[in-house]
Every structure is written in C-alpha cells, then in structure tokens.
Amino acid sequence: MAEEKSDKAVLEETAFEEIERDFHEVLNELIGDKSLEKFRLEYEKLHAVMKKSYENEKRLMAKCRELNAEIVVNSAKVATALKLSQDDQTTIASLKKEIEKAWKMVDAAYDKEQKAKETILALKEEIVNLTKLVEQGSGLTMDQDSNIRDLLKFKEEVTKERDQLLSEVVKLRESLANITEHQQEAERSRDEAEHTINQFQQEIQQRQNEALRETRKKEKLEKELKQIQTDMDTRQTEIKALQQYVQKSKEELQRLEQQLKEQKILNERAAKELEQFQMRNAKLQQENEQHILVCEQLSQENQQKALELKAKEEEIHQMRTDIGKLNKVREQIHKKLHQIEDQKAEVEQHKDTLKNQILGLEREVEVSKKQAEFDKKAMDELLRERDMLNKNMLKAIHATQKQVDLVKLHEQAKRNLEEEIQNYKDEAQKQRKIIFQLEKDRDRYINEASDLTQKVLMNMEDIKVREMQIFDYKKKIAESETKLKQQQNLYEAVRSDRNLYSKNLVEAQDEITEMKKKLKIMTHQVDQLKEEISSKESALVKLHLEQQRIEKEKETLKAELQKLRQQALETKHFIEKQEAEERKLLRIIAEADGERLRQKKELDQVIGERDILGSQLVRRNDELALLYEKIKIQQSVLNKGETQYNQRLEDMRILKLEIKKLRREKGILARSVANVEELRQELFHMQREFMKERTRCRALEEELENPMNVHRWRKLEASDPTTYELIEKIHTLQKRLISKTEEVVEKELLLQEKERLYVELKHILARQPGPEAAEQLQIYRQTLREKTKQLKVLSSELNMYESQSEEYKYELGKLSNELMNLKKKYLAQKRKEYVQKQKDKSMDITIALGKPTGPRFTGGGFPLSKSPQVKS
Helix, strand or coil, rough: HHHHHHHHHHHHHHHHHHHHHHHHHHHHHCCCCCHHHHHHHHHHHHHHHHHHHHHHHHHHHHHHHHHHHHHHHHHHHHHHHHHHHHHHHHHHHHHHHHHHHHHHHHHHHHHHHHHHHHHHHHHHHHHHHHHHHHHHHHHHHHHHHHHHHHHHHHHHHHHHHHHHHHHHHHHHHHHHHHHHHHHHHHHHHHHHHHHHHHHHHHHHHHHHHHHHHHHHHHHHHHHHHHHHHHHHHHHHHHHHHHHHHCCCCCCCCCCCCHHHHHHHHHHHHEEEEEHHHHHHHHHHHHHHHHHHHHHHHHHHHHHHHHHHHHHHHHHHHHHHHHHHHHHHHHHHHHHHHHHHHHHHHHHHHHHHHHHHHHHHHHHHHHHHHHHHHHHHHHHHHHHHHHHHHHHHHHHHHHHHHHHHHHHHHHHHHHHHHHHHHHHHHHHHHHHHHHHHHHHHHHHHHHHHHHHHHHHHHHHHHHHHHHHHHHHHHHHHHHHHHHHHHHHHHHHHHHHHHHHHHHHHHHHHHHHHHHHHHHHHHHHHHHHHHHHHHHHHHHHHHHHHHHHHHHHHHHHHHHHHHHEEEEEEEEHHHHHHHHHHHHHHHHHHHHHHHHHHHHHHHHHHHHHHHHHHHHHHHHHHHHHHHHHHHHHHHHHHHHHHHHHHHHHHHHHHHHHHHHHHHHHHHHHHHHHHHHCCHHHHHHHHHHHHHHHHHHHHHHHHHHHHHHCCCCCCCCCCCCCCCHHHHHHHHHHHHHHHHHHHHHHHHHHHHHHHHHHHHHHHHHHHHHCCHHHHHHHHHHHHHHHHHHHHHHHHHHHHHHHHCCCCCHHHHHHHHHHHHHHHHHHHHHHHHHHHHHHHHHHHHHHHHHHHHCCCCCCCEEEECEECCCCCCCCC
C-alpha cells in the first residue's frame, strides 16, 4: 500500500509539473494579446488556486500518514486495555457469584438464628414455668428433677450453639463487608478502566473519522484536480480555437466593413440613378398619357367616320341591288306573260274534253254509290245480329257458371255451418257442465273462505297475544341474560382467584420444599465459604496489585490523551486555516462569477450590435427588394409603353392606309356625284315604267278573265310627269346635294386635324429615348443582379456568424452551469462535513450520558453500593 501511495504521489508530481509547463506555455502565448488580458488573469488565478490546493493536499497527506501511525499505536493500546477489562470482568463476575452465595448463606444463617431464637423463647417460657413449679415444688419427684436437669443441659448446649452461630455470623458479616469493599473497589477500578477505554475508543473513532474525512477530502480534491486539469485542457484548446476564430472574425469584419463601404457607395449611386430614372419615367408616363388621349380621340373619330362610310356604302349597295331586282322582275314578268298565253289556249281545249268525261263518270259513280249503300246496310244488320247473339251466348254461359259456383259455395257453407253448429252445441254442453262445476266450487270456496276468515281472525288475536307474551319473555330473557353475565363474571373472578390461590399454594409448597433443601445446602455451603473466603483474600491481594498496575497504565493513557488533545487542537487550527482558504476560494469564485457576468454583458452588447447590424442589413435587403420590384414595375411599364408605341405606329400606318382609301373613295364618290342626277332620273323612269307595266298586267289579267275584245287588240299609251312633279324632285335632289357637300367639308376638316395630330405624334416620338436608354437599363440590371448576389453572400455569412455566436453562447451557458454544479457540490460537501461533525458531537454526548451514575443491582436485587444491615 505504501509503495502504491508513493507511486501515486510521484505520478501526481509529474502530472503537476506537466500542467505547470503547459500553464507557462499558455501564459507566454497570452501575454502578447491584449484582448485576452482578462482571460489570462483569470487563468493565473485558477492556476494559483490549483497550486494552493495541491500544496494543501500534500500537507493533508502527510498529516493523514501521521494520524494513521498514531491510530495504529492507539489501537494496539486499546486492544491491551480491552483484554485487561475483559479479565477484570471475568473476575468481577466470579466475585459476584461468590457474593451471591455468601448472601444466600447469610440468609440461611439468619433463618436458623430466628428459629433458634424462637426455640430459646419457648425454652425460656418452659423454664419459667418449671421454676414456678420448683418454687411451688414440694410435690416434685425424681423424674421431674431428672427432666429439669436434662432441660438445663439442653439449654446450655443450645446457648453454646447460639453463641457459636452468632460468632460465625459476625465473622461472615465482617468477611462479607470486606468482600463488598473489595468488590466496590474492583468495580470502581473497572468503571474507571471502562471510562478510559471508552474515551480511548471515542478518540480513536474521532481520529478514524478525521482520517476518513481527510481521505474523502483528498479523493474529492484529486477528483476536482482531475476535473480542473481536464477543464484547463479544454479551456486551453478553446482559447486557441477562440484566438484563431477571433483573428478570422477580425479579418472577416475588416473585409465586411470594406464590402459594406463599397456597398454603401454603390447603393448611393444606384439610388441617384434610380431617382434619375424615376424622373425620366415620370416624364415618359406623362407624355405617354398625352399620346394615349390623342390616340383615343383619333380612334373615336376614325370609328365615327368608318360608321358613316359604312352607312353610305350600305345605302349605295341597297340602291344597286334594288335596281338589279327590278330589272330581273321585269324580264320575268315578260316571260310569264308569254307562257300564260300559251297555257291558256291548251287549257281551254283540255277543259272541253274533261267536261264530257266528267259527266259520264258522274253518272256511273251515282249508280255504284247507290248499290254500295244498299250492300252496306245489309252487312251492318247481319253484323249487328251476330254480335248480339255472341253477347247473349257469353252472358248465358257466365250466368250458368256463376250459378254453379254459387250452388257449390252455398253447399260448402251449409256443411261448414252445420259442423260449426254441432261444435257450438258440444261446446255449449261442456260450458254448461263447467259452469255448474264452477258454481259448486264457488259455493264451496265461499264457505271455506268464510271459515278461513274466521280462523284468520282467531289466529290474528292469538298472534297478538303470543307477541305480547314473546315481548314479555324477551324482557325476562334479557334480564336473565344480564344476571347470567353477572354470575359468569363473578364465577370467572372466583375461578381466577381460586387458580391464583391454588398456584400460590403450590408455589408456597414448592418454596417450602426448596427452602428446606436450601437450608441443608446452606449448611454445607457455609463451611465451603469459610474455606473460599481465605482463597478470596489472597485473590483480593492480587487484584489490589493489578489495580495499582492499571492505575499506572491509566496515568500513561492520560498522558497520551493529552498528546492526542494537543494534536486535535492542531488539527482544529489546520481546519480553520483550510476554512479560511475555502473562504478565499469562494471569494475568488465570486470574483470569477462577476467577471463572467461582465463578459456576458459585453457579449450581450456585441450580440445587440450584431442584431442591429442584422436588422440594418435586413432593412437594406428589403429596400433593395423594393427597388428591384420598382425597377421591374418600371421595366414592365417601359415594355408596355414600347408595345403600345409599336401598336400606335401600326395604328397610324393603318390609319394612313385608311385615309388613302377614304381619299380614293372620296374621289370616286366625287366623280359619281355628277352621275347621281342621271341615275335618279333613270330610276324614276324605271319606276314609272314599272308602274305602267304593272297596270298593264292587271288590265291583261282582267281581260283574260272576261275578254272584251275578240281579236285582243290593245292600245299602248304612255304619260310623262308633270312640270310641278319635276320641279319638286329637282328641289329634293338639290337639298340632298347641299347636305352631302356639307358632310364632305366636315370630313375634310377632320382629315386635316388628323394629319396635324399625326405630325405632332411624329415629333413626340422623335423626342422619346431610343436604344441607348435600353442599353443603359440593361447595364443597370446587371449591376443590380451582381449587388443582389453580393448581398446574399453577406447575409449567408451573417447567418453563419450568428450560428457560431449561438454556439459560443451555448458553450458559455454550459461552462456557467458546470461552475454552478461545482459550487453546489462544494457546498453540499461542506454541509455533509458539518452534519457529520454535529453527529459526532451528539454521539460523544450520548456516550457521556449513557454512563451509570445511580446504584447498580445484580443477582437477587440487593444494592451493591450500600452495605447490608444485619439485624441484631
């Protein structure tokens, strides 16, 4: 074990040296960096605390070894003291047994003495009587003298025996007093030895407890050292990682700041360009709105003109179609007239032939009709008769069948009714018998019921009487039961008393027999005790010598106790020092906690700044997104403007073509306006001719229907319009011409306005931006895309840094939790130690209180602390 401990100590020293080397290396690395100055100071404090704990552990180990050695020496001494106390206890037990035997002998002697006293009293009475007789004594004989002499001799012998017994009793009492004194002295010495042994045991227990505490403290300190070492290693690795990360973050921050500056400059430029674009866009929108209004006006005017032209074209087309139709109708009428004349001649010839044929056929038809009517009448009559006969026959068959069925049904019903009547008769007979029987039963049951009611009433009265009797009997039973219980209780009490008295009697008889036996034994034992008292005196001398030796050992033990007390005081001082060191450590931990909180606050500030930067970046992203959306909207507006511009150009081209077409049509119409009068005159003539032809057709039709002229000669006449009619027509045509010329003038004015608007639009379009503006827009779009990409990269880097900062937060939280756990463990350990101390103190108090102070009783219940009082 010692070798193992020495190996462990060597290993711990080497490990501590390695830790110190690592510490100096880390300090050398941290000295240059100002940002990690606070961390270096804390690291130095932790190292100092660890060094102190290591030195304390060394001291504690040395003290533990010394205490272990002292415990071994004390345990050997305690073992010897325990052996001596065991020997003392055996001797005390043997002495107790002897004392008990002596007490028993004393009791027997006391009983004998009492009996002897009683006999002596009786003899004295006899002697008094005898003396009285002697004094009277003239009438004494020789026998009486001899009896008196014998009695006197017996009296002398008895007195001698009594004196001997009294002397023996005195000697026994003296010996008992001596033995009890020796026993008391032995018990005192034994109690003192036990007290010293208990003290030694308590001190040994305290030392063992202290040693255990020290070992536990050592184990805990070793564990804490290991934990601190592992924490130091992890912290060193974390410090290195943090240093690297801090350097990287600084570089990245510088790079990000530069990028942010560039981004700000680019954003400002983009904002300026956007403002310019917005101004241009607003101007373009205004111009576009003006163009749209102009185009709408033009399109409305064009639509109106197109509608008017369509109306005129439709009128002309209708006039042309009407003229064509009239020409066709006229030609058809001429053709029909020729055909009708040819057909009329043929129809008249065919008409004559048909008239002759119709007359012959009419006659034949009349004859055939008459014959057919006659035949029809005969056939109808025959058919009626046949139908009537068939109907009658069918009715007769149905009637006969019905009659047969009815007869069968009636017969069947008759049979059923006869059977039912017979059954009803049988049942009526049975019912009569049953009714008769039931009436008999009813009468019998009525009689029985009346008898039973009378019996029930009688029984009810009997029951009431019986219930009253039962109630009285129950009362009597309850009273008798109470009396019986009382008698039983008395009987049990008497029986228990009898048993007790019988037991007492038996015990008394047994005790009497035992006492008789004991008397005999005690007589023998008194002799033995005399012999044993001499041996006990020699044993008491030996015990006295042993007591002196024990007192010397007790003094040595007292000296050792004083030494142990001094050592306990030293350990107390050491514990106080340890507690002071503990307080210092707690103060250091509190300072470390304050530093940790301050660092946490700084970290929160950094996180707040980071959050602000993040929110600013988010705002910038949102603004950029809004700008992108505005640019998209402007782009879409521009694209729509381009498409509308192209549409307007196309519309203008179409309008130009339509204007050319209208001009062409206008020229044609202007040319055709000159021929309108001629055409109207022709139309008028045609209408007039058409009316004439119609009248002629009607006249011809009338002549055909009832011809007046045999040879069909007719005069062809014509009538010209009157001058008044012609003048009216000229006036209407002049009015129409004037209106048409006014319309043409208005249309020419509209065309001039359209041409003027067209020229203005051309000028406006010439002013608008060309392909250069589109190229600039493309460039701006590309730059915006690049900026968005850069912003996305920055936001991703920001997210990465946020995740890293969250990880560091989590690690800091973990470290703080570990620190809190260490504090809790340390405080729990302190509490346990304090509770253990309190328990040890309470144990000491209970041991001190558990010592006997009053009189002690052994054996037959005689107090050993008092000397026995013997009746004289």
